Amino acid sequence: MEQHQHPASLPLISILMPVRNEECYLQAALDSLYRQTLTNWELVVVDDGSTDRTPDILAAAAARDARVQVVRRSGGGLVAALNAGLSVCRAAMVARFDGDDICHPRRLALQAAYLEHHPDVGLVACNFRHFPRTGLKQGMIAYETWQNDLTDHGLISRDLFVESPFVHPGVMMRRSLLEQTGGYRDAGWPEDYDLWLRLAAAGVRFARLTQTLLFWRDHPERATRTMAEYAGEAFRACKLEYLRQGYLSNCSEVVMAGAGQEARAWQRLLATVGITVTTWLDVDPRKRGRILHGAPICAPAELELAGRKMLVAIGVPGARQQFRQLALQQNWHEGMDFVVVA
Numbered sequence: 001m002e003q004h005q006h007p008a009s010l011p012l013i014s015i016l017m018p019v020r021n022e023e024c025y026l027q028a029a030l031d032s033l034y035r036q037t038l039t040n041w042e043l044v045v046v047d048d049g050s051t052d053r054t055p056d057i058l059a060a061a062a063a064r065d066a067r068v069q070v071v072r073r074s075g076g077g078l079v080a081a082l083n084a085g086l087s088v089c090r091a092a093m094v095a096r097f098d099g100d101d102i103c104h105p106r107r108l109a110l111q112a113a114y115l116e117h118h119p120d121v122g123l124v125a126c127n128f129r130h131f132p133r134t135g136l137k138q139g140m141i142a143y144e145t146w147q148n149d150l151t152d153h154g155l156i157s158r159d160l161f162v163e164s165p166f167v168h169p170g171v172m173m174r175r176s177l178l179e180q181t182g183g184y185r186d187a188g189w190p191e192d193y194d195l196w197l198r199l200a201a202a203g204v205r206f207a208r209l210t211q212t213l214l215f216w217r218d219h220p221e222r223a224t225r226t227m228a229e230y231a232g233e234a235f236r237a238c239k240l241e242y243l244r245q246g247y248l249s250n251c252s253e254v255v256m257a258g259a260g261q262e263a264r265a266w267q268r269l270l271a272t273v274g275i276t277v278t279t280w281l282d283v284d285p286r287k288r289g290r291i292l293h294g295a296p297i298c299a300p301a302e303l304e305l306a307g308r309k310m311l312v313a314i315g316v317p318g319a320r321q322q323f324r325q326l327a328l329q330q331n332w333h334e335g336m337d338f339v340v341v342a
Contacts, residue, residue: 011042011067013108014089014175015097018046018081022099023053025217030061030068032102038109043068045099046085049075054099079186086183089175098169100217102131107213111172114209121153122177122204123196125166126213136218142317148210156206158334160197161239161341162320165206168192170214177204189238197242236269239341243311244273247339251309257281257323258314259297262342266313267293279303281310283326300326310338 015033019026033043047058047070055072062068071084086094093115095108107126114124127148130136147165150156156165181198184191200206240248248254254275256263259282267277280297282288287297310332312323320340332338 011091012038012040013042013093013095013112013172014091015041015043015095015108016046016082016085016089017043017097017099018048018078018085019050019054019058019099020048020075020081021050021052021054023050023057025100025219026054026057029097029099029101029103030057032105033097034065035105036103036108037106038112041067041095041108042090044071044085044088045069046071046073046081048073048077048081077186079184079191082184082191086175086178092175093172094175094178095172096169100219101169102215102217104211104213104215106211107170108172110209110211110213114207115172115174118207120205121207123166123171123173123199124207124209125171126209127211128167128170128214128216129212130218131215132218140218148208148212151208151210153206156208157200159340160200161243161339163235164190164193164196166192166196166208167214167216169216177202187238187241189234193235193238197238201242201245232265236265236341240269240273243339243341247335248275248309251275253278253308255279255281255303255305255308255310257310257312257338258319258342259284259287259292260313260315262315263313264293266311266341278308300330303330305332305337312338312340313342315342 045058045068047055058070062070069088071088073081073084093112095111097103111124111126115121128144130140130144143163146163147167150159150165159165177199181195181202185194187194252275254270254277256267256277259280270277277293277295279295280292281300281303282297283300288299290297314320314323324334327334327338
């Protein structure tokens with residue numbers, strides 16, 4: 001392969017890639033970077049204590065291509081590895097990537113061009129596709145569809161507390177914003193989701209390219225499947241942290257739309273910080289009139305918000321859209337009267 005060297009000037013893009021024991025998939029990930037139509041990049045790959053052939057693959061890559069820089073660590077976890085790599089990144093734009101995924105050849109070119117032409121945008125994501133498709137669970141397919149439908153800043157902001165609106169290895173960000181908001185934090189919940197919520201709180205504008213530019217490999221060892229930080233409880237805790245800084249600040253009681261498992265999990269979590277669910281809202285006529293955890297379950301037509309905030313935690317497929325149509329009828333305003341959290 002031809003070596004691409006850009007020693008005289010700063011690279012246009014720094015690719016930040018933490019890895020640990022990725023020997024099975026790493027070469028394919030690297031090959032997808034070598035195929036990029038935009039070649040003025042540096043790869044800062046942080047090897048966080050790999051014990052397989054990963055160090056050998058990276059050593060060969062660095063010897064072959066001057067754009068590859070390897071940072072070796074003895075271990076310490078994903079967040080520490082990300083921050084160690086970020087401190088080495090030199091470009092104004094940082095693209096995240098993982099050692100088990102695949103980039104479309106035009107990913108870097110298209111995302112960099114978007115940020116250059118939209119100086120008001122701080123982070124640009126892209127559509128993604130899980131692979132392999134065989135055995136992919138329905139929930140992952142639904143997540144892919146939901147996220148890829150968040151096509152602009154308004155839609156992303158609206159659904160910010162539903163789930164993580166971006167696949168971490170598919171985003172490109174301005175390094176200055178990453179540094180101004182404190183880099184990555186280890187708070188016991190997903191480090192990427194924590195970052196998106198911090199960037200949003202700081203007023204950063206988001207965008208998404210509708211081309212499929214990241215192929216997200218699904219396998220049993222993927223961090224989203226194995227790390228406690230990515231469990232449902234951790235996501236809820238992260239959401240509540242940022243809701244209390246904004247929408248729920250100085251709030252001691254809420255209305256909870258939904259009375260299923262997800263809504264009850266929210267009720268328990270809210271109670272730990274002194275926020276009481278005073279009314280449950282449910283469209284199921286069988287539940288209306290009952291008392292749940294000391295609060296009545298009522299129908300939408302019966303509800304008087306009277307200045308109270310409402311959280312919407314309805315886990316049934318299609319329920320979010322149905323609730324938003326109901327909210328229009330009731331003249332409830334999203335972001336003011338209610339926030340969807342599931």
